[in-house]
Amino acid sequence: MAPMSKPNLRLERPDLALRGPPLHADAPPPVLGDAPRRSRVTVSRQRTRCHVGQRSRFSNACPSCGNPLNVTSDRIGKRPHRFEDLAFQCDACGVGFSNSSNPAGLRRIYRDPRDNVPPEVRDGLLEVLGHAVNVRNRPAKRFKFGSSRSEDALIWTIFEGLRKSGRLDAVLPPTSRTLAAASAPVVLAWGHPVAGNDADHVADVLQAVSHELGENPRSRSEPDMVLPWSSLIVFVEVKLDSANDLQPEHKSFPRYVDQDRDLYAAPDGVATTGFYELTRNWTTAVRLAAVLGRPMLLVNLGPAALDNDADIFSSLLVQDDRRRFAHRTWDEVLEDAAPLAPWLTAYIRCLGLPAAPSGGSPRSRLSHSDPFPTTEKRLDPRFTLAYGQPVIDSRKLLESLEGRAIHTVTGRENRVLRFDGDQVLVWTTRSPAGRSVPIAWVQDALDRLERDSDIEVSVASLRYRSAFIGAVLLQLPGASVVRTTPPRIRIPRST
Numbered sequence: 001m002a003p004m005s006k007p008n009l010r011l012e013r014p015d016l017a018l019r020g021p022p023l024h025a026d027a028p029p030p031v032l033g034d035a036p037r038r039s040r041v042t043v044s045r046q047r048t049r050c051h052v053g054q055r056s057r058f059s060n061a062c063p064s065c066g067n068p069l070n071v072t073s074d075r076i077g078k079r080p081h082r083f084e085d086l087a088f089q090c091d092a093c094g095v096g097f098s099n100s101s102n103p104a105g106l107r108r109i110y111r112d113p114r115d116n117v118p119p120e121v122r123d124g125l126l127e128v129l130g131h132a133v134n135v136r137n138r139p140a141k142r143f144k145f146g147s148s149r150s151e152d153a154l155i156w157t158i159f160e161g162l163r164k165s166g167r168l169d170a171v172l173p174p175t176s177r178t179l180a181a182a183s184a185p186v187v188l189a190w191g192h193p194v195a196g197n198d199a200d201h202v203a204d205v206l207q208a209v210s211h212e213l214g215e216n217p218r219s220r221s222e223p224d225m226v227l228p229w230s231s232l233i234v235f236v237e238v239k240l241d242s243a244n245d246l247q248p249e250h251k252s253f254p255r256y257v258d259q260d261r262d263l264y265a266a267p268d269g270v271a272t273t274g275f276y277e278l279t280r281n282w283t284t285a286v287r288l289a290a291v292l293g294r295p296m297l298l299v300n301l302g303p304a305a306l307d308n309d310a311d312i313f314s315s316l317l318v319q320d321d322r323r324r325f326a327h328r329t330w331d332e333v334l335e336d337a338a339p340l341a342p343w344l345t346a347y348i349r350c351l352g353l354p355a356a357p358s359g360g361s362p363r364s365r366l367s368h369s370d371p372f373p374t375t376e377k378r379l380d381p382r383f384t385l386a387y388g389q390p391v392i393d394s395r396k397l398l399e400s401l402e403g404r405a406i407h408t409v410t411g412r413e414n415r416v417l418r419f420d421g422d423q424v425l426v427w428t429t430r431s432p433a434g435r436s437v438p439i440a441w442v443q444d445a446l447d448r449l450e451r452d453s454d455i456e457v458s459v460a461s462l463r464y465r466s467a468f469i470g471a472v473l474l475q476l477p478g479a480s481v482v483r484t485t486p487p488r489i490r491i492p493r494s495t
Contacts, residue, residue: 062090063108069097077101077451082143083111098147101451105443110146116153120343121160124194128156133191133207134222141190154351155224155238156189161344162337163187163195168227170337171236173326176297179232188226202228202292209287213255221280226288233294235285237277239302240351243464244309248274256283265318275313286323295322304329392450394443397472398424406475408467409457409487426468437465445469449476453493458486 062069067090075087080099083089086109089096094111113129114122129142145152162168168187169180186196191206193199210220225236237244253271260283261267270279282298289296300310310327317325334340334348402416415427417434424442425434445462449455455462457470473479473489482488 062093062095064093064095065090067092075099080109080143081140083109083146100447102443102447105447108148109143113142113145113153116146116148116150117157118343118347120164120341121157125156128189128192128194131192132189132222133210133220135218135220136216137219137222151238151240152190154240157347158344159187159189159225159236160194161341161347165337165341165344167337170333171227171299171301171328172232172234172297173328174336176232176324176326179295180229183230185227185229185234188223188228190222190224191220191226196228198228202226202288205291206284206288209284209291212287213259213284215255221284223281223284228292228294231294233285233289233292233296234299235281235296236299236301237281239300239306244275244300244302244306244313245277246274246459247276248272250274250276252276253279256280260286263318263323264316266316270316273312273316275309275316278313282317282325289323296324298325300325300327301333302327302330304331392446392476394439394446394472395419397446397475398439398442401472401475406471408471409474409481409489410467412467414468414471426465428468435465437468441465442469442472445473446476449473449489449491454482454488454490456486456488461486 061067069088069090072087075085076099078085078087078099080086083094083096085099086096087099088106094115096109096111097106098109100106110116114125117125129145130138132138132141134141141152144150145156147153159168162170163184166184168185169177172180184196186199186202187194188199188203188206191203193203196202206226207220211217213221215221223235224238225234227234227236249271253276256279257264257267257270263283263286264270278298278300285296285298300306300313306327306329310325314325317323319325340348398416398419402418405413405415407413413429417425417427419425419439420436422439423436424439426437427434441463445455455473457466457473459466462469470487470489474481476491478492479489480491482490
């Protein structure tokens, strides 16, 4: 047998565009003072919370009951781990906002995770969250599910919507649908049975596979969705607007590679590329499918910008008729699932995802508007005291750098070329045509540096394009480089 050529392991990844507003758009900070007399937008627990096209001034009032929010200033900038840790909340209604030190970055968070999804998919949710197979992560998973940018809330809502309409086969590439014809799949969400007569058995086999791999019983691999049809086992790893999880040389890679080297074309290069979640899913899915006696497919569902990830990971795998890997985009899945139920179309519109409307017109991009627009964004004195100084706006800072040469911590030149919606196009010597960087990534780094006065410049800390983001941070007054490994940027602490 001729030796297999070494795959291209370069990690030049296009950055991922952040897509539109979330289900509950990130609201501006509360304006403390008199509550509005009446708002045309109310947050009813009986409706899907999007209210696209409706308008209301956002104030200090709870969006559900209209009473003033409770503000605990000393929690601002601290990471919350449960609803009670939030700096802004209405305890009576279970509605709060995140503790971001950037008022413009506040995100709505619900105490009851069911309030963050449409009524049509609330049944069974608490059961699934309470029995997700990663036991250690259950409390954090439940809390994060209530956030307006929860990827898990997206996964649950869209997959339950597709299940209820009998269109889960839209997740599959067209060439695989013959294996799923005329049958409904078993459904497991985060390893827990959701639907199907065989769901408990599949969950038991999944747990046995986890045990064979030597996983910690309290920290098992937790596939987003497992969809076993009678002739096909499908694992789905879902991304809304983020990149695939990258953890190069993670200490647990050998668990999923060393015993199953025949599954990989270049087993010694798997840990180097860092696709830890996809690697765990691939090995686990192949083993589960072998026990159940069916072929398997691992689907990486997400934005089109994951193409490069998919090509790199696919090159690492040994694939045949019994085991396959595929990247599916939101465009493809939602178009193939059309026509969608009106409530699901409304939900997708809130997310800014591409979809065919309920009438079935393919590849139309649904418009969206801010569900909570304001004509005035003022800070209460308590906010001013808590935040210490005006918050830095990433877009304004980037606009001031347009066309100028700025330098990374290693001295390489970068330039802001232009803007494209929520992206900034960046010139480097290696990419003179420009590479896109989400402005939200820059804002996140600014927020953290302002909060902590110190930040690590690395992919793990700042995500891809960390060098450019570091160059932007160095433009702040008093910013300096600390020559550690990895390097850090510091600014003087505000008094």
